[in-house]
Every structure is written in C-alpha cells, then in structure tokens.
Amino acid sequence: MLLPKPLLSPLLPLLPLLTSLPTLAQQTRCQWSTLRSATDQVLESLTAGITGTTAAGGILLASPSLIYTQNSVALSIASPDSVLSAPLDVAFAHSIVDQDGCAGFVRIVVLPSSDGEGGGKGVLVIGAQIFYNYTFNQGTTVRQIDLVFAREGDWQMPEGLNATALLGHVAGEDWGALSRARQDSRAVLEGVAGTYLDFVGGTVNSDGNGTGTDSEAAVAVPWGRPCSRLEGSVYTAVGDAESCEKGLSPMGGTAQGITGRQFVVDESIGAVSVLARDGKLGGAPGVFEFRVVEGKLRYVHQFAATGLARMDD
Structure with a gap:
C-alpha cells in the first residue's frame, strides 16, 4: 500500500532565501535629498531656539522620543541648561549627510549678540551629529542628537579670541562636492x-x-x-x-x-x-x-x- 506524499508548502523551497534576506530597515538607504532637507530643517530649528511651548523647535519637537545629549550629558533639548534653549547668532554653518548611517552633522560658529543671547559669554563652536528614523508612514523623524560645544576658556579657545580670524579660517575652506x-x-x-x-x-x-x-x-x-x-x-x-x-x-x-x-x-x-x-x-x-x-x-x-x-x- 502506497502512503500519500506529505503536503509541502509552496514556500518551503524559498525559506533559505527568505531567511537570508536583510530586514527592511537594513535594506533602507536614506535618500540624499531627504537627508539634506531634514538636516537643513534641524539647523534652522537649532538656530531659532527651542522651548517646549513654542513652534520654534520645528522638526525636533515633532519627533517623538527624541534623545538629546549635550557634552555627553543626557537632558531635555528644551531644558534651560541646553545650549539650544535660546536663539543662536550663527555666523557660520556647515553640514554633511550620511546616507548609509541615515544621519547628518552640523558644525557652527556662534557669536554673542548685543543682547547677551546667542552665545552668551563669548564665542561658541558647536558640533552635532543627528540620527534619523525613516518610515513610509511617518517619513523622516529625528531619533537622536549628540551635541558638543566649546566656548572661550575651553581647550585652544582663549578668552577674548579673535572671532574675525576664526570665521575667516572656516569660511575660506573648500568643502565642495568631489567628482x-x-x-x-x-x-x-x-x-x-x-x-x-x-x-x-x-x-x-x-x-x-x-x-x-x-x-x-x-x-x-x-x-x-x-x-x-x-x-x-x-x-x-x-x-x-x-x-x-x-x-x-x-x-x-x-x-x-x-x-x-x-x-x-x-x-x-x-x-x-x-x-x-x-x-x-x-x-x-x-x-x-x-x-x-x-x-x-x-x-x-x-x-x-x-x-x-x-x-x-
């Protein structure tokens, strides 16, 4: 007596292939134009000053569960202790985007404004790495910002430094696209x-x-x-x-x-x-x-x- 053949799922031959495929998150490489736009929005939000009660935060306050670290300390991005809590008088800004890492980086030089804000006591230099999430439903949101700032009195930042010379150095560099x-x-x-x-x-x-x-x-x-x-x-x-x-x-x-x-x-x-x-x-x-x-x-x-x-x- 012949036994019936076991029923095989039509997907069974494909299982080795399916299990070897990367996840959708691994497959996704963020688009350059999307990252560029998001990083520009972040830079605009950073310079406008961020509080929890105003719309100045833009893309940052619209991002759920945002993680923010400042000089390696975790805090609220709208905290009074945040360098971003008041508008910044940005004299120079530079940014890059990372498609594989779905990230961006901004480097800015901030001068003290006449009202004492935007840098407070002297010149600030700020560097911030921004990491994004991308989903088809929500688009691009900011997942994490890690920011480091230095000001007059920090390493190689003497009190009363020549801000004009500093700006001349950074503005004179060529960071243009390479062939x-x-x-x-x-x-x-x-x-x-x-x-x-x-x-x-x-x-x-x-x-x-x-x-x-x-x-x-x-x-x-x-x-x-x-x-x-x-x-x-x-x-x-x-x-x-x-x-x-x-x-x-x-x-x-x-x-x-x-x-x-x-x-x-x-x-x-x-x-x-x-x-x-x-x-x-x-x-x-x-x-x-x-x-x-x-x-x-x-x-x-x-x-x-x-x-x-x-x-x-």
Missing part, C-alpha cells in the same frame, strides 16, 4: 580619520609593551599636501609642500587614546565627523571633522568641551 573619480569609500574615509585619531591620541605609539615611536605612528597617517588644521580657534596652515603633522604633539606612548568614536560620513565631499572622548584632555567630549581627498588629509578640525560648563555659569 566620482576623486571620492573615497566609507571604509577609506573612516580609516584615515581613525589613523589620525590613533596618532594624536597616543594609541599607536605603544603596543602595551612600550614599543613603537611617534615617528612610526606619524608615517601611518596619510598626510595631504597642502593641509590645514584648526584646533579650537588655533589655526595651523603650512606650505603646499608640508603636511598637517607640523606642530602636533602626540602622547609619546602613553596610549590614553581617543575613545568612544562615533562616525558620520559623507563620501560625496570626503567628510568624516567623529564625536569621541579625548584621553589626553582628561576624557573630555570632543568633535573632530576631517576632509579627505583621494585618500589624503586636507582639513582637520577639532574642539573639546574641557570646561564642561553649563550655559548659565
């Missing part, structure tokens, strides 16, 4: 940034046994020529035949490191933003941004919140 042939991959861009951070943080100057030298570490960094470096408000520009290495003082094997690195990458302009903690500055939260062209460093920006001061201090 496809000159663009580097995300892996290359993150690698260049990481090598620089290893060098200045001391990580690669020691392998745990006291070996390794600063000169060996410096060789690993793909220095561009020309290249310029802006640390706080201190600008180092070298000749066309020299690199950004000039004037750097790495940690000489102490290996305190630059840790907790969080990247936002824009391949179209060769930009890499990094938020991290700087061991040589006592673990202060800091912002780095690099421009990399054809695998070589062109611009290096860095500032750090060494004072960790509140806005009303």
Whole structure:
C-alpha cells in the first residue's frame, strides 16, 4: 500500500532565501535629498531656539522620543541648561549627510549678540551629529542628537579670541562636492580619520609593551599636501609642500587614546565627523571633522568641551 506524499508548502523551497534576506530597515538607504532637507530643517530649528511651548523647535519637537545629549550629558533639548534653549547668532554653518548611517552633522560658529543671547559669554563652536528614523508612514523623524560645544576658556579657545580670524579660517575652506573619480569609500574615509585619531591620541605609539615611536605612528597617517588644521580657534596652515603633522604633539606612548568614536560620513565631499572622548584632555567630549581627498588629509578640525560648563555659569 502506497502512503500519500506529505503536503509541502509552496514556500518551503524559498525559506533559505527568505531567511537570508536583510530586514527592511537594513535594506533602507536614506535618500540624499531627504537627508539634506531634514538636516537643513534641524539647523534652522537649532538656530531659532527651542522651548517646549513654542513652534520654534520645528522638526525636533515633532519627533517623538527624541534623545538629546549635550557634552555627553543626557537632558531635555528644551531644558534651560541646553545650549539650544535660546536663539543662536550663527555666523557660520556647515553640514554633511550620511546616507548609509541615515544621519547628518552640523558644525557652527556662534557669536554673542548685543543682547547677551546667542552665545552668551563669548564665542561658541558647536558640533552635532543627528540620527534619523525613516518610515513610509511617518517619513523622516529625528531619533537622536549628540551635541558638543566649546566656548572661550575651553581647550585652544582663549578668552577674548579673535572671532574675525576664526570665521575667516572656516569660511575660506573648500568643502565642495568631489567628482566620482576623486571620492573615497566609507571604509577609506573612516580609516584615515581613525589613523589620525590613533596618532594624536597616543594609541599607536605603544603596543602595551612600550614599543613603537611617534615617528612610526606619524608615517601611518596619510598626510595631504597642502593641509590645514584648526584646533579650537588655533589655526595651523603650512606650505603646499608640508603636511598637517607640523606642530602636533602626540602622547609619546602613553596610549590614553581617543575613545568612544562615533562616525558620520559623507563620501560625496570626503567628510568624516567623529564625536569621541579625548584621553589626553582628561576624557573630555570632543568633535573632530576631517576632509579627505583621494585618500589624503586636507582639513582637520577639532574642539573639546574641557570646561564642561553649563550655559548659565
């Protein structure tokens, strides 16, 4: 007597394929135009001043469950302690977008206005990484903002700094789009940034046994020529035949490191933003941004919140 054949689901042969497919969230790569528009809206909201009772927050207050950190401390974005609680007198703004990370980054210079707002006591430099959620039903919403600001009195930000000179340095840089042939991959861009951070943080100057030298570490960094470096408000520009290495003082094997690195990458302009903690500055939260062209460093920006001061201090 022949037994009946078991009934097989018509989907059974497809199960290996279906289970190997990435999730929809993994498949989604945020559109450049959507990210650009959202980041522009965030920048507008940041500069307008945010409170919980006004519409100035725009896209930020419309985003449910927004996570906001300021100098590595979690707080409400509309809190009186937030640097964003009052309108900012923005003298310079720069932003990038990261399609793979569904993220953006803004770097701004804020001057104190005549009424004492918009920067309060002196010049501010602000860097903020913005992370988005995207759904077909809700569109783009802001999931998280991690912001670091430094002001006069912080590392390389002397009291009474020359704001005109600072603005001249940042406004004179070229962060324009690169042709496809000159663009580097995300892996290359993150690698260049990481090598620089290893060098200045001391990580690669020691392998745990006291070996390794600063000169060996410096060789690993793909220095561009020309290249310029802006640390706080201190600008180092070298000749066309020299690199950004000039004037750097790495940690000489102490290996305190630059840790907790969080990247936002824009391949179209060769930009890499990094938020991290700087061991040589006592673990202060800091912002780095690099421009990399054809695998070589062109611009290096860095500032750090060494004072960790509140806005009303």
